[in-house]
Amino acid sequence: MAGVEISHAGMRSLRCSIILDGFLATSKTMPNGKLQIIAFHIPGDMPDLLSLHLEVPDSDIRAISDCTLAYMANSDLYRLCNEHPRLGDVLWRDTVVEVAIAREWIVSMGQRQAVSRIAHLLCEMMTRMKIVGRVFDGTCLFDLTQKNLSDATGLSVVHVNRTLQELRARNLISFGQGMLTIHDWDRLVRLADFRSDYLHQQPPMSFGLRDPTERP
């Protein structure tokens, strides 16, 4: 259920999880009670992978939609990584991509104004959903509220609302009823200044298949 916490700042965690379905968010709470979401987690992600190398997490992870998770003891995962160095490499690489994503968020917050900021976030989420095969016909399940986007972008809910209206008015996206669809990928990408390279997709364009959401 939305709101359920799976990891809490300051509380040692002994297990990792993998998302089978649904969305989670990692967030920090400010002294004034406001929330800043610092990462979204989608199916296929391991939201608390970082805890494998941390005594005490510094942020909270909670479900923002109904979701189903698979769990694994940290100790088992740690042993597996030692026995199969390639697995360790893959997971380490995953951590590296998390750095890249977080840093691109910094760019968004520091340089892009509301419209591009939100557009960029939507591009990122759509691309990540695409990578795990959850996009059909330019639309994917996307169970986030405007409040969630507000907490993630640092914009007020009111402004998120107006910004989404602008994106809708320009016929770029549909957002609502738990769905996101991007009508004009190219224009949205240009507006967002979105370059997917920071996501470091594993096999870049392998098998000769081209990703229709991707431009050369």
Place this chain on the structure above:
Amino acid sequence: MAGVEISHAGMRSLRCSIILDGFLATSKTMPNGKLQIIAFHIPGDMPDLLSLHLEVPDSDIRAISDCTLAYMANSDLYRLCNEHPRLGDVLWRDTVVEVAIAREWIVSMGQRQAVSRIAHLLCEMMTRMKIVGRVFDGTCLFDLTQKNLSDATGLSVVHVNRTLQELRARNLISFGQGMLTIHDWDRLVRLADFRSDYLHQQPPMSFGLRDPTERP
């Protein structure tokens, strides 16, 4: 020399470096030419450690002061990590801390206004310098320009300037001539809402020694 580039977005890198002295910054350049600094690197850091697991870096790394570096071939480092799993763990953990730092920057940019934002950055840098033993009497070498702070915080140079003046006027810091000194750590921490836990200092308060910049 300041400005020298040691790694460029899109250019495959085959070696890692360790900073012996000086400051580097990782940054991305916007289409309009503006720069966003997404990480500062201080002595002891490995600024391009991420490239060990990435084919192609997505950002630039360059010196922002005179510095001296030590280099190491990626292949050698990779081999070492396999031969000594504990080394791999330490470096992986280092990557995890980079995630934590980047995410705390997100919090700063999303939630803190100029004064706290800059105060927070200064607290972070001072703490990191302290960890590597480069702080004496509350002051450390700090060769950043106001433009650098501007690029890192997403604030205009003008506003950074005014904000620093306010911090100085409140007798919290001295900044300039390549030095930073914090006069009233407690008040600055409170102003910045700085909690050092996200830096995950290795042995937290080990050996019974207390860090004077740190509060319980």
Place this chain on the structure above:
DNA sequence: CGAATACTTGATTACCTTCAATACGCGTGG
């Protein structure tokens, strides 16, 4: 010692926040 870079200051503008009120959707319980 001159030019370039960094810093400082004042005035105007703009993006976004906050406040306030209303409308909508949905699940719960009478």
Place this chain on the structure above:
DNA sequence: CCACGCGTATTGAAGGTAATCAAGTATTCG
């Protein structure tokens, strides 16, 4: 079934933080 409540979405108006523009002053460095 409808009333109620609560979270979410929407809209309008007013205010504030920070950006931009424009000069001018220091400082550094070759």
